[in-house]
Amino acid sequence: MAFTLATWNINSVRLRMPLVEQLIAERNPDILCLQETKCPDDLFPAAAFRKLGYEHIAIHGQKGYHGVATVSRRPIEIVEKRRFCEIEDSRHISVRFKAGDKAILLHNFYVPAGGDEPDPAINPKFKHKLGFVQEMHDVRADQPDGAGSILVGDLNIAPLEHDVWSHKQLLNVVSHTPVETESFEAMRKAGAWADLMRLNVPVDEKLYTWWSYRAADWEISNRGRRLDHIWSSNNLVPAFEGYEILRTARGWERPSDHVPVIARFSL
Structure with missing residues (x-):
């Protein structure tokens, strides 16, 4: 039995509900994980x-900030809404x-962006991000x-050299600094x-899911x-059939700066 799963930082679910409807009309995923609701x-x-x-x-939201949601055509059971770094942010569910005869645990994450200055000594947002990733070591x-387990979301780190448009120019830019990518x-x-x-x-092939509003x-x-x-x-890797980065969504009316990524599995 095949199923599809999409992940998307929607950047306000109420503001961009028409875009969600467009995604569903075009791709109709079985499960949709949203971040920054x-x-x-x-x-x-x-x-x-x-x-x-x-x-x-399944929702874990808060007013004006952060928030994650997982919506599904098939029954789901909420397992956990985890708190990280002793901060009451809605960043995980x-x-x-x-799926078939297999039970699957699905994590939906929104990792802190980390602010602009890549120095935890002077930027508490960056310190929070590094601490958050460190605590994610416990998510097995x-x-x-x-x-089986699946983990999706806006993890706010581009770990590999060709996960960014210019490795050299972004080495000191939050999301691609060595301290982030190595920890990640x-x-x-x-x-x-x-x-x-x-x-x-x-x-060495470029892969992007985010393009700045700037x-x-x-x-x-x-x-x-x-x-x-x-x-x-690893036990789900044989069932993975591929994915699509829906780049065209970046050009939709009033878009998010992230685009949906849709994975296909056969179980």
């Missing part, structure tokens, strides 16, 4: 999602669902009884997570970064 739970547009066929909804891919990859490997987007894509013409300049990720436990 910027919406308290009582104002989340659950009725609109149910009208679109997403009867099963995990759910469990069935391996599950008991052969269950160490965390991923410690958790035994497979980076599905790079499985069959050469490391660019006069994002498409022509193409100064992107891969900030959005899809990982899985």
Whole structure:
């Protein structure tokens, strides 16, 4: 049985609900993980999602900032809304669902952006980001009884040289500094997570999921970064059939600066 899973930093779910509807009309994923919903739970547009066929909804939101949501066409069970760094931010939710005969634990993350100055001594936002990634070491891919795990979200780090438009120019820019990328990859490997987007894509091939609002013409300049990720436990790698970065969504009306990434699995 095949299923599709999409992850997207929507940058305000209520403001950009028409774009969500466009994504669903064009790609119709079975499960949709949103980040930066910027919406308290009582104002989340659950009725609109149910009208679109997403009867099963798990949300962890707050007013004006952060927020994650996982909506699904198939039953899901909320497992955890984890707090990181002793800060009450809505940046994680995990759910469990069935695919074929396998139980899958799905993590939806929104990692702190980290501000502008890559120095934890003078920038508390960057210090928070580094601490958050360090605590993610405890999020493990391996599950008991052969269950599978998937981790998706806006992880706000472009770890590899060709996950950014210019490795040399961005080495001192938050999201691609060595302290971030090294910690990020160490965390991923410690958790035994497979980076599905790079499985069959050469490391010297550019991959972007985000283009800044600051660019006069994002498409022509193409100064992107891969900030959005899809990982899985190793026992799900054989079921992974590929993914799509929906680059055209960056050109939709009033877009997010991130675009959806859609993964296909066969279980």
